[in-house]
Every structure is written in C-alpha cells, then in structure tokens.
Amino acid sequence: MASIDWDDVRYFLAVGRGGSVRAAAERLGVNHATVLRRIAQMEQRLGVQVFEKRPSGYRLTAAGEEVVEFAEQMEASSHRLEARVFGRDQSARGLLRITVPPFLADLLMPDLADFAQRHPDIEIEILSTGEVANLTNREADVAIRFVVDRKTLPLNLHGLMGPQLAGGVYVSRDLLARWRVGATGPIRPIVINDRGVPDWASAGEIKATGAPFRAPDAEVQLAAVRQGLGMTRLPCFVGDADPMLTRAPGVAPRLNGALWILTQGETRNTKRVRLFIDFVSQRLAGRAPLLMGSSAPDE
Template sequence: MADWDDVRYFLAVARDGSVRAAAEGLGVNHATVLRRIAQLEQRLSVQVFEKRPSGYRLTAAGEEILEFAEQMEVSSHQLETRVFGRDQSARGLLRVTLPPFLATQLLMPDLADFARLHPDIEMEIHSTGEVANLTNREADVAIRFVVDRERLPANLHGLVGTELSGGVYLSRGLLAAWRAGASNVIRPIVINDRGVPDWAHEGEVRPTGIPFRVPDAEAQVAAVREGIGMTRLPCFVGDADPQLVRAPGIKPRVNGAIWILTHGETRKTKRVRLFVDFVSRRLAAYAPLVGGLSASAD
C-alpha cells in the first residue's frame, strides 16, 4: 500500500512537471523528492515518470495512479479539517488571507486589535491577490472582493461584509492646476492594463496622456499622489487619503462586496468563529467608507 507522504511528492511532480519546482513548493531539497519518488516506485513495482528534456512526464502507470493519488489527497484534507473543526480552544494558529489593499489600507489596525484581544492565537496574515485554496487548508479564513456571488465555490461558507465602491481619483494639486488652466499632462494610471480605461472618457477632467502602467496597488497609490495622473481606487483608499480627491463628474460605482469565507469544519473552531465575528462587526462599521458614502468630489 502506498504511503501518503510519498504520494504527495508524486502529486507535486505530476502537477509541476519538474522535480525542482516540486521541491521548492514542498520546501525540501531536490534529492528528497527523488528519494520519495523512488520509494513509491519500489513499493508499487512500477515506473511512474519518464524523464524527458521538457521535464517529467507520467507513464501509463503513473496516469492510473494519479486518479487514486488525488482521491487520497482529498481524504487527507477532509480528515485534517474534521480534526481541526473539533478544536475549540481560543489558541493556536489562525491563517488569514486578504488582498494587499485591505490589509494595508483598511483592516491592519483591526487585525492588530484582534491579536491584542487574543494573545494565545498565532496570527499568520497572507496579504496577496491570489485566491487561497481553503479546501486544501492553505488558509483558515479568506477576506475577498467578490463581484459575482454565483461564482463562489459551493463548498465555502460565505458571510457578506459590505458593498464595495470604487471611484476615480487624482491629487489635489493636479486638480487645482487643471482648474487654473495649467497644461500639465494628465495620464491614466493603470495596473498592467494595455488599453485606456473606460473611465478616461467620463467626467470633467479627461486624461490626455498615454497610460502610466504600474505593477501593483501600492505603486498605483504612490503614482497618483505624485500627480502623474488619475486612477480608479476603492473608495476606502481614495476617500481616506488627504492628498487625493475624487475626479469631478464621475460618481463612485459599486464593484461588488467584501466577503469573509471559511470552509467546512474549519469555521466551527473557536478561533475562526471569534475572528469572523470580530471582522464582520468592523466591516459593518466601515460600510459608509467602503461604500463610497463618506466623501464627495471637491
């Protein structure tokens, strides 16, 4: 019978197509992965991979084993979440994933408050735009911007926080210069987009320059503060920044909602329940700011 610890190495190589990539993802060295694969092949008396110039490719036997390996993975995760769900102590590790903007521009003071209230809970914050796989226990709670609730996985438990609105912003200095008739070039600031955004054709102030592209949200905010041009931001970012102002003639637009997501037995643990209740109350208090109701264009 195959050992699950060997099988998970097999799955990593099958999915990545590379021993090196699998080793990096598992946090082990190259030799460990090769040894585990060799152990699995010896135990099952078959060769599971062919090594080719392009990487590792499953053999016919490997293809058959893959289906059973994935079933073992699902069973392993189900066992972990069931055991985790029985843990009702307000201590231990709590992993939370949320987009960088939510972490740095809105919720970090609240995360700090929760950590102070519950010093026995070890907080692990993953500030990323990537969607963590809650089913595979990559995180215990995910706070996410959700545009279409119908696209949420059916196996996740979701608690809607508040509607999220976005507006178009520019620096107060750039707006003052535009009103004074200055000939400053006003560029649309975008994150990795190639075209000119739709909002560039709305409102009283129209960007005249070619797009200014930035790699992430933090650079986006820094660029608009420097007066490079205009950009779309969540209202909780733009309205809270004293250096920025809404572009006149463009109303905020609802972009979806902030959801708090958990999975299966995980949501029944005390530390997860405490956190979800705490954050949902804080998000409710932020509803005017997040919904774009707390400010207006100058």
C-alpha cells in the first residue's frame, strides 16, 4: 500500500465534517474538482471507498468510519507540531491571525491599524465572526472573545481577562420621539441568534410587542434598529456610540461577563503574539469606560 498524503487526509476530513464536496471546497479555499481528485487519490492509495454519495450529501462508508479515527490523530499531531514550531519563532515578522466579534472589530480597527503601522513586517489577518475560532486547530493565533463564565473556557487555552462588558436595550431616536407623542403600532423585538430584548428590560417604559424581527447577523440587527423597526439588546459600546440610537428609557445597562484575550499552547510564546497581546490589552483597558457602559453621552 502506498503511503498516505497528509494533504489528502485534510480533504477527507473536510468532506466528512461538511457533509459535501462543496462545503469542503469552501472551507479549504479550493475548487470542487480538487476535492474530488484528492478523495479519489486517497481511496486509490487505501484500496477502499471512504465515501458513499447520496442525495443528501456524502456519507462515510464503514471503511471511511475506521479511517476517521486515524485521520484525526494525524491532524492533532500536525497541529501540535505547528504550534510548537510557531511558539519558537521569535521574529517580529510573519503571519498573525486574529479573531474578534464583528462589532468589536469595528471598535478596534483604529488600534489594529496602529499596530500594523508599528510592526510593518507582521502580516495581519482578521477573522471577524461570532463563531469561536478553533485555536487548537490553528484557525487563529489570538482570539478576543466575550466570555460570560470563565469556567467555560477550555483548559488548554491561556487567557488574559480584559474589561467587563455591558449590554443595554436600544431604540432609534426617531422611534422614541414618535412613541413619546403617542404613535401607535408595535415596537418589535429585534432578535439575533434567539437573543433579543432581555427579560430585565420589562421594567422599562417601552415594551416590545408584536412578532419578532429576526436578524441573521449583527449588521442586519443594527440596520433594523436604526430603521425604527423596534428595540434590541446591543453592547453599550455599539449603542452609545451610534448617533441614531438611544437607550430605551427606564432600562439601565447590565454587566454580564468580560472580554478575554485567548491563545493556545506554545503559540503565546511567539514574539509577534506577545507583542499583539501586550498592545491590545492596553488599548482595551483604555476603552474600559465605553465597554462598561459608563461613558454614555448625555441626552
């Protein structure tokens, strides 16, 4: 039997996890034909069929199920090797991958630009997503994440706690003005990921009524509340900084968790990672009043 190519294993795992060649191609940044060729190459070397194509997608065969365990062991070994070698890199150059939530990416962009100017030899890649990047699999080198309970952090991650983060309930200034002069009609709860107006907002002067408006992401959520569709929960640093929005009257913001700067394993020892963590932790500390909702403009 010919030796197995690690690159073929990556494609095999991507199809198995995504359930389709298309999903694997998008994840790996290649075309459909490349994925098919890699899978066929692996099956030829193993002498077995690892996937069965069905109308619902690609399903592992019995042989493919056996291959998964060994493929994941190869993947884990590869990631450990990469992390160890990466951790010994003490040069202030090379790629630095950072993941931040969408709203926070906007807030930190001036700081990220400043860091890039100070360190022109560091190639910066920003992954702005609400998903938690897999640091163990080296999808990112540093993750800045909102964490409600530090006990939920995986034990293999190293974390530096930043400022606490406050959330509040916001409406558009135009909607509030109409409501104050007696406008009728529902003020919808704007919901994202099943999170909309919290229960503790019920003590406020305005009540969310009517069918919810479901936003698929943070950008649509913000656009909807600006448009006056209703009220929603936002981080205070987003709502307070937006001139079109205001806090819902009678609803005080609440602290609920903190920002954490996370790394994994040997990665934290790399010079460019240490430079970034030192830099961004100071910048976040300087923005603590805004993040904690204590610097709202006067009405």
